[in-house]
Amino acid sequence: MRSDKLSLVLRQLRDHGPRSRARLATELGLTRSAASALVAELADLGLVRAAGVERGGMGRPGTSVELDGAAVCGIGAEINVNHVSAIALDLAGHVVAEHRLALDAHRLAVDEVLDRLVELIRLAEADVVAHGAVPVGVTVGVAGLLDRSRELLTVGPNLGWRDVPVGSELRARLGAAYPVSIENEGNLAAIAEAVPGDPNRQDILVIFGEVGVGGGIVAGGRLLRGHQGYAGEFGHMIVEPGGRRCGCGRIGCWETVSGLRALLDAAADPDDPVRDPALSLDDRLAELNRRADLGDTRTIAALDRVGNWIGIGAAMLTNALNPSAIVLSGYFAEIGHHLRPSIEEHLVAGVLAPQAGGTRVEFSTLGFTAAVRGGAAVALETVFDDPTVVASPHAAVHLGGAR
Amino acid sequence: MRSDKLSLVLRQLRDHGPRSRARLATELGLTRSAASALVAELADLGLVRAAGVERGGMGRPGTSVELDGAAVCGIGAEINVNHVSAIALDLAGHVVAEHRLALDAHRLAVDEVLDRLVELIRLAEADVVAHGAVPVGVTVGVAGLLDRSRELLTVGPNLGWRDVPVGSELRARLGAAYPVSIENEGNLAAIAEAVPGDPNRQDILVIFGEVGVGGGIVAGGRLLRGHQGYAGEFGHMIVEPGGRRCGCGRIGCWETVSGLRALLDAAADPDDPVRDPALSLDDRLAELNRRADLGDTRTIAALDRVGNWIGIGAAMLTNALNPSAIVLSGYFAEIGHHLRPSIEEHLVAGVLAPQAGGTRVEFSTLGFTAAVRGGAAVALETVFDDPTVVASPHAAVHLGGAR
DNA sequence: CTACTTTGTGCGGCATCTCAACAAATGAGT
DNA sequence: ACTCATTTGTTGAGATGCCGCACAAAGTAG
Numbered sequence: 001m002r003s004d005k006l007s008l009v010l011r012q013l014r015d016h017g018p019r020s021r022a023r024l025a026t027e028l029g030l031t032r033s034a035a036s037a038l039v040a041e042l043a044d045l046g047l048v049r050a051a052g053v054e055r056g057g058m059g060r061p062g063t064s065v066e067l068d069g070a071a072v073c074g075i076g077a078e079i080n081v082n083h084v085s086a087i088a089l090d091l092a093g094h095v096v097a098e099h100r101l102a103l104d105a106h107r108l109a110v111d112e113v114l115d116r117l118v119e120l121i122r123l124a125e126a127d128v129v130a131h132g133a134v135p136v137g138v139t140v141g142v143a144g145l146l147d148r149s150r151e152l153l154t155v156g157p158n159l160g161w162r163d164v165p166v167g168s169e170l171r172a173r174l175g176a177a178y179p180v181s182i183e184n185e186g187n188l189a190a191i192a193e194a195v196p197g198d199p200n201r202q203d204i205l206v207i208f209g210e211v212g213v214g215g216g217i218v219a220g221g222r223l224l225r226g227h228q229g230y231a232g233e234f235g236h237m238i239v240e241p242g243g244r245r246c247g248c249g250r251i252g253c254w255e256t257v258s259g260l261r262a263l264l265d266a267a268a269d270p271d272d273p274v275r276d277p278a279l280s281l282d283d284r285l286a287e288l289n290r291r292a293d294l295g296d297t298r299t300i301a302a303l304d305r306v307g308n309w310i311g312i313g314a315a316m317l318t319n320a321l322n323p324s325a326i327v328l329s330g331y332f333a334e335i336g337h338h339l340r341p342s343i344e345e346h347l348v349a350g351v352l353a354p355q356a357g358g359t360r361v362e363f364s365t366l367g368f369t370a371a372v373r374g375g376a377a378v379a380l381e382t383v384f385d386d387p388t389v390v391a392s393p394h395a396a397v398h399l400g401g402a403r
Numbered sequence: 404m405r406s407d408k409l410s411l412v413l414r415q416l417r418d419h420g421p422r423s424r425a426r427l428a429t430e431l432g433l434t435r436s437a438a439s440a441l442v443a444e445l446a447d448l449g450l451v452r453a454a455g456v457e458r459g460g461m462g463r464p465g466t467s468v469e470l471d472g473a474a475v476c477g478i479g480a481e482i483n484v485n486h487v488s489a490i491a492l493d494l495a496g497h498v499v500a501e502h503r504l505a506l507d508a509h510r511l512a513v514d515e516v517l518d519r520l521v522e523l524i525r526l527a528e529a530d531v532v533a534h535g536a537v538p539v540g541v542t543v544g545v546a547g548l549l550d551r552s553r554e555l556l557t558v559g560p561n562l563g564w565r566d567v568p569v570g571s572e573l574r575a576r577l578g579a580a581y582p583v584s585i586e587n588e589g590n591l592a593a594i595a596e597a598v599p600g601d602p603n604r605q606d607i608l609v610i611f612g613e614v615g616v617g618g619g620i621v622a623g624g625r626l627l628r629g630h631q632g633y634a635g636e637f638g639h640m641i642v643e644p645g646g647r648r649c650g651c652g653r654i655g656c657w658e659t660v661s662g663l664r665a666l667l668d669a670a671a672d673p674d675d676p677v678r679d680p681a682l683s684l685d686d687r688l689a690e691l692n693r694r695a696d697l698g699d700t701r702t703i704a705a706l707d708r709v710g711n712w713i714g715i716g717a718a719m720l721t722n723a724l725n726p727s728a729i730v731l732s733g734y735f736a737e738i739g740h741h742l743r744p745s746i747e748e749h750l751v752a753g754v755l756a757p758q759a760g761g762t763r764v765e766f767s768t769l770g771f772t773a774a775v776r777g778g779a780a781v782a783l784e785t786v787f788d789d790p791t792v793v794a795s796p797h798a799a800v801h802l803g804g805a806r
Numbered sequence: 807c808t809a810c811t812t813t814g815t816g817c818g819g820c821a822t823c824t825c826a827a828c829a830a831a832t833g834a835g836t
Numbered sequence: 837a838c839t840c841a842t843t844t845g846t847t848g849a850g851a852t853g854c855c856g857c858a859c860a861a862a863g864t865a866g
Contacts, residue, residue, distance in 0.1 A: 810865080810866100822851105826847105833843105834839100835840080
């Protein structure tokens with residue numbers, strides 16, 4: 001009831017920016033009195049504040065109201081092959097804390113990886129509390145298949161994990177009352193790219209490339225999880241029957257022709273220094289960019305080849321989903337400049353709708369923080385769903401769990 | 404406000420069947436008094452009625468309440484290459500009227516096709532009124548791409564139509580106040596297969612095969628339309644680069660290997676009687692079924708080949724969307740018995756998630772009424788969104804438009 | 807300086823939900 | 837057979853929250 005309308009107002013401010021009470025009223029179909037009362041309550045909760053005046057032609061100018069992010073934070077975390085990390089975002093999306101630890105998930109025991117992750121979450125939480133904000137929950141992204149309940153990691157090929165009850169393990173470490181949720185990494189990256197309120201970011205397809213290729217689908221502003229939660233495994237669509245063998249055991253998976261390994265195999269001989277495992281991913285990609293910029297034909301051909309395959313796969317998905325944008329993330333973003341022409345060519349060629357249905361090819365600017373940002377956004381969603389949680393005893397439980 | 408809770412109760416009855424007021428209250432988080440009042444109001448509107456007693460262990464047994472479909476009807480209609488048709492479904496999903504007219508949309512002018520369709524809609528409407536029900540709107544399915552507003556048919560390759568403002572044309576014929584909406588045919592077929600309340604029918608993929616192959620996606624119980632409304636064009640995913648030329652001008656589209664023409668080309672020589680255009684589609688498929696049952700190797704090989712390709716495409720879509728079921732509709736359903744093994748084989752082989760993510764292969768039982776049923780369901784959704792529309796003056800306008 | 811427009815707030819009224827009490831209808835126990 | 841516990845459905849009192857309206861405040865247009 002009340003919380004429903006509060007939610008409406010808070011979302012309107014998030015999605016469309018600062019505006020006056022009167023404008024909120026007309027846009028949301030409320031009376032000005034109701035809008036005033038709701039804004040007053042949100043102000044009491046510390047979620048909105050005054051933001052100057054709104055001059056708009058004749059009549060008395062309105063006093064603008066805007067989101068006040070400082071009161072609450074959501075925490076996002078990630079378990080990946082080479083690192084664990086955590087981030088805290090306030091309600092307005094500003095970074096309040098960021099922690100990252102490099103490790104080799106393959107070599108360490110599952111328990112140890114989870115312990116390290118929880119340490120980072122605790123650090124982020126301490127930062128949030130020091131910042132004077134209330135942490136409202138944590139969402140952890142995992143590189144693997146999570147079943148419908150999103151508590152059990154069925155299989156994480158790159159981590160080398162199988163049937164790990166990530167949810168209960170984390171709950172045991174963080175406290176049972178602490179709001180913890182688990183989500184696929186690609187799905188979180190997709191959420192991070194979907195900007196609330198932007199009509200061009202409500203139906204998007206995020207393709208995340210590293211060694212593997214994954215991603216997520218946002219449709220109508222909502223994450224598409226599928227029946228069991230396995231949606232978004234684009235990397236294992238079979239696009240080249242009779243092609244190369246994939247790490248998953250199949251032949252011709254999309255990631256065998258568009259993943260990082262495919263690019264390196266095509267661009268460099270086994271003894272090429274760019275393939276030295278000691279080099280960081282960023283350095284390798286910078287070197288490939290440099291070679292392509294200098295006009296090295298082999299590098300350019302390799303980038304074109306990968307771009308072509310990305311375009312072919314993207315076109316299939318676009319026929320099925322008609323997104324407003326395809327956002328390429330992970331390593332794709334680093335070499336986006338050289339990929340764009342070949343991707344767009346195959347996209348336009350392969351999509352039935354004229355002009356490829358208006359789908360634009362974009363490259364993520366979030367780097368490797370995409371998943372954790374998405375996680376924090378998921379945690380914050382509880383506040384937008386019911387703004388009163390900030391004041392409820394539940395919030396005190398969170399702080400209790402943090403100690 | 405009120406209509407919101409009424410909507411909640413009405414949907415609960417639709418989704419989970421008859422139940423007592425007390426049960427509605429606990430399931431929906433209301434008090435028994437509120438549930439009683441809401442049920443009384445729905446009964447006044449003629450949307451629910453008593454339905455015997457509900458015995459459940461100790462205590463006083465409850466008086467069950469169920470949906471009363473008879474008061475309102477939604478109308479679905481369809482413009483296809485060989486026919487136009489209309490159907491009327493009451494709130495409980497029962498068929499109240501059904502009309503169909505064979506025609507050749509290619510040879511007739513656009514205006515004439517629309518005139519014929521409107522005649523069928525008027526007939527269905529008259530049946531509804533004679534049945535004592537109120538028609539709440541009509542949704543028309545069209546075999547082609549409809550842009551975001553779903554008023555303009557951008558391109559309908561099989562109809563031979565381009566840039567036809569179907570929405571305004573129908574509104575001009577039916578009356579401006581009459582609630583008309585337009586939707587892609589495959590999308591409506593998908594809605595028809597998604598049964599409200601059934602957890603195994605909330606995330607489904609419908610693949611509709613005739614000469615062309617199309618379909619629709621239902622995710623989380625809601626139709627996925629995509630940014631411009633072009634989602635579900637599975638038939639033009641390019642699965643066989645260097646393969647056969649498609650009617651859309653591209654090469655290797657999925658429908659070139661799984662559409663009706665691909666099956667007939669593989670199963671029969673050009674002079675085979677099964678390819679006689681005078682034969683109905685049903686008769687041709689019955690003949691192919693007969694040959695396969697008798698063990699004709701060429702027919703079986705052709706069916707296997709089509710099944711393999713369907714399985715390959717279905718696997719790609721399943722990796723992306725993880726549906727609970729893939730529903731094969733149109734001509735696929737008629738020969739489903741012979742397609743299933745090869746489809747399932749390729750589905751399990753091509754999907755990353757264990758056991759193909761639990762996705763089941765199913766065949767539609769709705770025949771060629773799928774799209775119109777989906778259209779009627781869309782029209783009825785306005786009643787579930789706000790049950791008070793039945794009593795509002797708006798409903799009177801509908802009747803006025805029908806005269 | 808006046809007329810007009812628009813914003814934000816305060817107050818009575820209405821609709822709707824909750825809470826508590828009660829009668830009705832059944833099963834369980836003696 | 838009778839009583840008691842349990843659950844249902846209804847009723848009335850009270851609380852909550854939104855709407856409609858009136859009014860002061862703060863600007864623009866002429």
